[in-house]
Amino acid sequence: MTFKPFLLFAFVLIPTVLFSQIDEVNPPDYIKTINFRGDTPETQLPILKLGEYVVLEFDALNGDEEDFYYKIEHFNYDWSPSVLIKSEYMEGFDNQRIRDYENSFNTYQIYSHYRLTIPNQFTKGLRVSGNYMLSVYDNDGELVFSRKFMIYEDKTDVGVNIKRSRDVQFIEEKQRVDIVISSKNMQFNNPLQTVKVVIVQNNNLNTAISNLKPQYTIGNQLIYKYDTETSFWGGNEYFYFENKDVRAANTGIQSIDLKDLYHNYLFTNIERANNPYTYNPDINGNYVILNLDAENPSIEADYVWIHFSLKASEALKDKSIHVYGNFNNYAIDDSTKLQYNSQYNIFQNAMLLKQGFYNYKFVVLNKDGLIDEGFIGGNYYQTENNYKVLVYYRDLGARFDKIIGIGEGNSVNISN
Known part of the structure; x- marks a missing residue:
C-alpha cells in the first residue's frame, strides 16, 4: 500500500516529460x-x-x-x-x-x-x-x-574509436562507438546521474543515440565500451551530384533542360543492398552551395529542378521511398516521396534545389513510421561515417545541463 502514491506519481510524470x-x-x-x-x-x-x-x-x-x-x-x-x-x-x-x-x-x-x-x-x-x-x-x-x-565548453577530452560490432549476427553491418571521457580540471560527482552522452552519426539528430551511462570509472576517466547500446547501422556511401554549371551536364547529371527554370535529370540509381561494398567518397550527407561563374553563390546560385530516379524492383513496388539528406535537415514528407512510373519501371521525384554539390540516398519509410536507411542501400561495416559525441553534465543541485566536451571519430580506420 505504501508504494501506490509513488507509482501514481510516476505514471503521471512520465507522459508530461515526454510531451514537453x-x-x-x-x-x-x-x-x-x-x-x-x-x-x-x-x-x-x-x-x-x-x-x-x-x-x-x-x-x-x-x-x-x-x-x-x-x-x-x-x-x-x-x-x-x-x-x-x-x-x-x-x-x-x-x-x-x-x-x-x-x-x-x-x-x-x-x-x-x-x-x-x-x-x-x-x-x-x-x-x-x-x-x-x-x-x-x-x-x-x-x-x-x-x-x-x-x-x-572545452572542459573534457573525449576520445572516440569506431569498432566493428561484437554481435556476430551484425558484424558485417554495424559500427560500434567506444568512448573515453577524461576530465581536465573538474571532478565528476556521481557520474552515473550527472553525466549523459549523445552520439550523432553524420550530423543526423534523427538517429542519435542518447541517455548513455558510463560503464566504468578509472580515476578521472569515464569508459563506455558497450556493444548494442552504442551500435549504428553502417549504411552505405551517399550518392552525389554537382551542378555548379547549370548549363552543362556535371557529375551525376545525365541531361539538362530549360523550361521556366533549369531542369537537371540525374542518372537512374539502382539498389545496392545485395551488392558488394564499393568505396565511393562522399561528404556524409551534407551539401555545399556552389556556382562556377559567381563571386557570391549565396545570391548568384540559381534554383534548379533536380529529377531523381531509382530503378524499381518487385521488393520496392509496395514501399514508401524517399530522398534523404542534409539538404532538408533529413526531413521526410510529401516533397521527398518518390512516385512509381510504370512506363519506365522507375521511381521518380523532382525537388527544387539551389546549385551546388549534394549528397543524397534513398530510404524506406515503414508503416510504423520508422525509417529504414539500409533497405535500398544496404548496411556495411566498411562505410565511411562521421561520429560526434556530446558530453552533458549537470552537477548536483544545478539548474541546467552543460555541454562540457565534444569528441569526433571516423570509421575510415575501423578496427575489430
Whole structure:
C-alpha cells in the first residue's frame, strides 16, 4: 500500500516529460536552403564552442522581401524546456528582425537571401553552454521554422574509436562507438546521474543515440565500451551530384533542360543492398552551395529542378521511398516521396534545389513510421561515417545541463 502514491506519481510524470520535448519545425515550401553553420562553407550540425559565432542563412522564394524575426531558447539535455530565464543564458536580447538580406542576382528564380549572425549588435552573446533552439517567425508572429544548435565548453577530452560490432549476427553491418571521457580540471560527482552522452552519426539528430551511462570509472576517466547500446547501422556511401554549371551536364547529371527554370535529370540509381561494398567518397550527407561563374553563390546560385530516379524492383513496388539528406535537415514528407512510373519501371521525384554539390540516398519509410536507411542501400561495416559525441553534465543541485566536451571519430580506420 505504501508504494501506490509513488507509482501514481510516476505514471503521471512520465507522459508530461515526454510531451514537453521539443522537435524542430520544418519550413513551408517557399523557404529553401536553410544553411546552419560555423566557420566552414559546408552545412553542418552547428556545435560551437562557447564564444564562437554561428551563421544561419536561408532563402525566401516568394519575392516579397518580407520581414523575419528570430528567437533563441535554451533547453535541457533531453530537449525539454530549461528553467533558465533569458537573461541567464543570453547577453542582450532577441525577438529582432533579421536585417541582413540581399535579393538574388542574375537568376531565373527570384529569391531573397537572409543571413543571421550571432553574436550581433542585439544578441551580444550566449552565456552558458547546452542545447539551444533558434526559431524564425514571420511578420504576423507565426512560426516559420526552427533549428537546433549546441554550445559546448572545452572542459573534457573525449576520445572516440569506431569498432566493428561484437554481435556476430551484425558484424558485417554495424559500427560500434567506444568512448573515453577524461576530465581536465573538474571532478565528476556521481557520474552515473550527472553525466549523459549523445552520439550523432553524420550530423543526423534523427538517429542519435542518447541517455548513455558510463560503464566504468578509472580515476578521472569515464569508459563506455558497450556493444548494442552504442551500435549504428553502417549504411552505405551517399550518392552525389554537382551542378555548379547549370548549363552543362556535371557529375551525376545525365541531361539538362530549360523550361521556366533549369531542369537537371540525374542518372537512374539502382539498389545496392545485395551488392558488394564499393568505396565511393562522399561528404556524409551534407551539401555545399556552389556556382562556377559567381563571386557570391549565396545570391548568384540559381534554383534548379533536380529529377531523381531509382530503378524499381518487385521488393520496392509496395514501399514508401524517399530522398534523404542534409539538404532538408533529413526531413521526410510529401516533397521527398518518390512516385512509381510504370512506363519506365522507375521511381521518380523532382525537388527544387539551389546549385551546388549534394549528397543524397534513398530510404524506406515503414508503416510504423520508422525509417529504414539500409533497405535500398544496404548496411556495411566498411562505410565511411562521421561520429560526434556530446558530453552533458549537470552537477548536483544545478539548474541546467552543460555541454562540457565534444569528441569526433571516423570509421575510415575501423578496427575489430
